[in-house]
Amino acid sequence: MPPKxxxxxxTKEALRQENRELHRQLEEMRRIQNMRESKKxxxxxxxxxxxxxxxxxxxxxxxxxxxxxxxxxxxxIKNYGYxxxxxxxxxxxxxxxxxxxxxxxxxxxxxxxxxxxxxxxxTKDRQERIVEIMTTDIYFDGKPxxxxxxxxxxxxxxxxxxxxxxxNQLEEMVNERTLEVxxxxxxxxxxxxxxxxxxxxxxxxxxxxxxxxxxxxxxxFLVDEKGSIIEWNSGQEEICxxxxxxxVGKKIWDVQFQQKPKEERTDENYREIETxxxxxxxxxxxxxxxxxxxxxxxxxxxxxxHIQQLYFTIERDNGVMMACSSRDITDRLVMEKQLIQTxxxxxxxxxxxGIAHDFNNILGGxxxxxxLAILKTENDSSIQKYLKExxxxxxxxxxxxxxxLTFSRQEDRKKEKEPVQPALIVKEALKLLRSSLLxxxxxxxxxxxxxxxxxxxxxxxxxxxxxxxxxxxxxxRETGGILEVRLTEEMIEDSVYKELSPGPHIRLTISDTGHxxxxxxxxxxxxxxxxxxxxxxGTGMGxxxxxxxxxxxxxxxxxxxxVGEGTIFSILLPVTVEVIHKQTQVEESxxxxxxxxxxxxxxxxxxxxxxxxxxxxxxxxxxVTSSVEAFEIFQKLPDRFDMIITDYLMPKMRGDQxxxxxxxxxxxxxxxxCTGYTGFSKVITQQKAKSLxxxxxxxxxxxxxxxxxxxxxxxxxxxx
Numbered sequence: 001m002p003p004k005x006x007x008x009x010x011t012k013e014a015l016r017q018e019n020r021e022l023h024r025q026l027e028e029m030r031r032i033q034n035m036r037e038s039k040k041x042x043x044x045x046x047x048x049x050x051x052x053x054x055x056x057x058x059x060x061x062x063x064x065x066x067x068x069x070x071x072x073x074x075x076x077i078k079n080y081g082y083x084x085x086x087x088x089x090x091x092x093x094x095x096x097x098x099x100x101x102x103x104x105x106x107x108x109x110x111x112x113x114x115x116x117x118x119x120x121x122x123t124k125d126r127q128e129r130i131v132e133i134m135t136t137d138i139y140f141d142g143k144p145x146x147x148x149x150x151x152x153x154x155x156x157x158x159x160x161x162x163x164x165x166x167x168n169q170l171e172e173m174v175n176e177r178t179l180e181v182x183x184x185x186x187x188x189x190x191x192x193x194x195x196x197x198x199x200x201x202x203x204x205x206x207x208x209x210x211x212x213x214x215x216x217x218x219x220x221f222l223v224d225e226k227g228s229i230i231e232w233n234s235g236q237e238e239i240c241x242x243x244x245x246x247x248v249g250k251k252i253w254d255v256q257f258q259q260k261p262k263e264e265r266t267d268e269n270y271r272e273i274e275t276x277x278x279x280x281x282x283x284x285x286x287x288x289x290x291x292x293x294x295x296x297x298x299x300x301x302x303x304x305x306h307i308q309q310l311y312f313t314i315e316r317d318n319g320v321m322m323a324c325s326s327r328d329i330t331d332r333l334v335m336e337k338q339l340i341q342t343x344x345x346x347x348x349x350x351x352x353x354g355i356a357h358d359f360n361n362i363l364g365g366x367x368x369x370x371x372l373a374i375l376k377t378e379n380d381s382s383i384q385k386y387l388k389e390x391x392x393x394x395x396x397x398x399x400x401x402x403x404x405l406t407f408s409r410q411e412d413r414k415k416e417k418e419p420v421q422p423a424l425i426v427k428e429a430l431k432l433l434r435s436s437l438l439x440x441x442x443x444x445x446x447x448x449x450x451x452x453x454x455x456x457x458x459x460x461x462x463x464x465x466x467x468x469x470x471x472x473x474x475x476x477r478e479t480g481g482i483l484e485v486r487l488t489e490e491m492i493e494d495s496v497y498k499e500l501s502p503g504p505h506i507r508l509t510i511s512d513t514g515h516x517x518x519x520x521x522x523x524x525x526x527x528x529x530x531x532x533x534x535x536x537x538g539t540g541m542g543x544x545x546x547x548x549x550x551x552x553x554x555x556x557x558x559x560x561x562x563v564g565e566g567t568i569f570s571i572l573l574p575v576t577v578e579v580i581h582k583q584t585q586v587e588e589s590x591x592x593x594x595x596x597x598x599x600x601x602x603x604x605x606x607x608x609x610x611x612x613x614x615x616x617x618x619x620x621x622x623x624v625t626s627s628v629e630a631f632e633i634f635q636k637l638p639d640r641f642d643m644i645i646t647d648y649l650m651p652k653m654r655g656d657q658x659x660x661x662x663x664x665x666x667x668x669x670x671x672x673x674c675t676g677y678t679g680f681s682k683v684i685t686q687q688k689a690k691s692l693x694x695x696x697x698x699x700x701x702x703x704x705x706x707x708x709x710x711x712x713x714x715x716x717x718x719x720x
Contacts, residue, residue, distance in 0.1 A: 116132045242299075324443070444482055491505075596643075
C-alpha cells in the first residue's frame with residue numbers, strides 16, 4: 001500500500017490545480033460579464049436617448065433639485081424655437097407665463113401621480129401653446145431627475161410619443177458548481193450584486209417607459225421582427241375596440257385585415273397587407289417613410305373610424321422592430337366636413353340672394369304687366385281668368401324664392417306663426433312634386449283633416465313636406481313604388497306623448513315602399529350632415545332641418561322602417577285653439593290719382609313696367625334708372641313731386657342714402673322704399689326707417705293692390 005503522505009500530496013496538488021482552473025474560469029466569466037454589462041448599459045442609454053429623440057412631442061429632462069434642463073429632444077427644439085444650448089441654460093419656469101409660476105411650483109410635488117397637468121407654454125418668440133404635461137421621475141447620468149412630455153393640445157396636431165424596445169433576456173444562470181464557487185468568493189458576490197443592481201436599474205428604466213406607453217393618450221402598438229404584436233396599450237384598445245389580450249402574439253397583418261371595413265376584406269387586400277409587412281422585415285425599409293397615414297377601420301361594434309398613424313422603426317441586435325402611434329381623428333374630420341358644408345351653404349346663400357334679387361325683378365315685371373292686362377280686360381272674361389292664373393303662378397314663384405332663401409339662411413324666418421291649413425299646403429307641395437318624380441313612383445294622398453288649422457310658418461311646413469317626400473322618392477328611384485301622404489286629426493292623451501300637450505293634433509304621415517333604413521342607422525338619421533347618399537346627392541341636412549322645424553312648432557316626429565319594405569315618417573302638430581273665421585273677401589276697386597311721382601328703379605325693364613302701372617292709375621310719373629340722376633332732378637325741382645318711390649339696392653347710391661340726401665332738402669315728401677334685397681331687414685331697421693321718415697317698405701315683386709293702396713294712403717296723410 002502506498003504511503004499516506006504520497007497520496008495526500010498528490011490529492012492536494014490535484015485540488016490546487018482544479019481550484020486554479022476554477023479561478024481562471026471565474027476570472028474569464030467575470031471579464032465577459034463586465035463586457036456584457038457595459039454593453040447592456042450603453043445599449044440601454046442609447047435606446048433611452050433614441051426613444052426620446054424619436055418622440056414627436058417635446059421632451060424635457062431637468063434636474064430634480066435645481067430644475068435646470070439636462071436634456072431635450074429635437075421636437076422640443078423645433079416646437080419651442082430654442083437651440084439645444086439655449087434650452088440647457090434655462091428651467092421649466094422660462095416656458096411658463098409669469099402668472100402661472102406659483103401654480104407650477106405647487107404642482108411639482110404631485111407630478112409623479114400619473115395625472116397630466118395643463119399649462120400655457122411660451123415659445124422663444126412668445127407664442128402661446130396649450131400643452132398637457134405628463135411627468136415621471138427618472139435617473140439621468142446617475143442623478144435624480146424629472147422627465148416631462150409636453151403634448152400640444154391647442155390644435156390637436158399629431159405629436160406622438162415613441163417608445164423603445166424591450167430589453168434582451170438575461171443571461172442563463174451559471175451551473176450549480178460555478179454558482180457555489182462564486183458564492184464562496186466575496187469579490188465575485190459583490191460583482192453579482194452590482195450586476196443585479198444594474199439589471200434592476202435597466203428593468204426599472206424599461207418599466208418607466210412601459211408606464212409612459214400606458215399613460216399615453218394616444219394608441220400605441222409595437223411589432224417585433226417576426227411580425228407579432230408585442231404591445232397594445234389602453235389607448236389602442238379604446239380606438240380600435242379590441243382588448244390587448246385579443247391581439248398580443250398575433251400577426252400584425254391578420255389584425256389589420258380584420259380592422260378593414262367589411263367590403264374591403266378581400267383576398268387581394270389581405271395579400272397586399274401581408275406582402276407589405278414581409279417586405280419590411282426582409283429589407284428593414286420603413287414602407288410608411290415616417291409620414292402620417294390616415295386609414296379607415298371598422299370596429300367590432302360596426303362603427304367606422306378614421307385613424308391617423310405614425311410608424312417608426314427601432315433597431316435591435318437581431319433585427320428591426322416597428323412602433324406605431326395612433327390617434328382617432330374622426331370627430332375632427334366631421335368638424336372639418338361641417339365647416340366645409342357650412343361654407344358651401346353660405347356660398348349657396350350668397351348666390352341665392354343674388355339670383356333672388358334678379359328673379360324678383362323679373363317677376364315684378366311679369367306681375368306688373370299681368371295686373372295691367374287684368375285692368376284692361378272685362379271682368380269674368382276668359383282672358384281675365386287666364387291672366388289671373390298667370391298672376392297666381394307668379395305668386396307661387398315668389399314663394400318658391402322665399403323657400404330657397406330660407407334653406408340657404410338668406411331669408412329671415414323669425415316672422416310670427418299664423419293660422420294655416422296644412423291640407424292646402426300638402427296639396428300645393430304634391431302638385432309641385434308630381435312634375436319632378438319618376439313615372440314609376442305613384443303618389444297617393446288621403447286628406448281627412450281638410451278644415452283643421454295649425455299655428456305655423458307655412459313656408460317651413462311646405463319645406464318639411466318637400467324634404468320628406470323627396471327622401472321617400474329617392475328610396476324608390478331604382479325599383480319604383482308608392483308614395484303615400486296622409487293627413488288626419490286625432491286627440492292626444494296626456495300619457496301618450498310626454499313632449500306634447502294633450503288635445504287635438506293633426507298627424508301628417510309620409511310613407512314609401514322603398515329599401516328601408518338599416519336598424520343601426522335609425523339613431524343617426526336626424527343628425528346634421530349624416531347621409532347615406534353618395535357624394536353630390538345630398539348634404540345630410542334634410543332630416544335635421546325637418547326635425548328642427550317640427551320641434552320649433554311644438555310637435556313630434558317619429559319614424560318606423562323595415563329593410564326591404566319601406567319607411568314611414570309620422571309628424572304630430574297641435575291644432576290651433578284660435579277660432580278661425582273664414583271671410584269672403586270682396587275685391588276692392590283699385591284707386592288711383594293725379595299726383596306727380598318720382599320713380600327711381602335701376603332695372604330698366606321693371607322701371608318701365610312700374611311706370612306704366614302708375615300711369616294707368618292716373619299718376620304723372622317721372623321714371624329714372626339712376627339714384628344720382630334722380631337726386632339732381634329733385635335738387636332742381638324740390639317742390640314738384642308729391643311722392644317718391646325708390647328701389648333700395650342701386651349702384652353708386654343706395655335707396656337709403658338717396659332718401660337721406662332728399663331729407664336735407666325736403667322733410668315732408670312721402671317716400672316708399674321697395675326692395676328685393678334678402679339682407680334688407682338687417683340693414684334698414686325700424687329705427688332707421690323712422691329716422692328717414694320712410695312711409696312704407698314694400699317687398700318685391702310688388703303686388704298691385706297693396707302698391708296702389710299704400711300710395712293713396714301716404715298722399716292723403718300728407719294732404720291732411
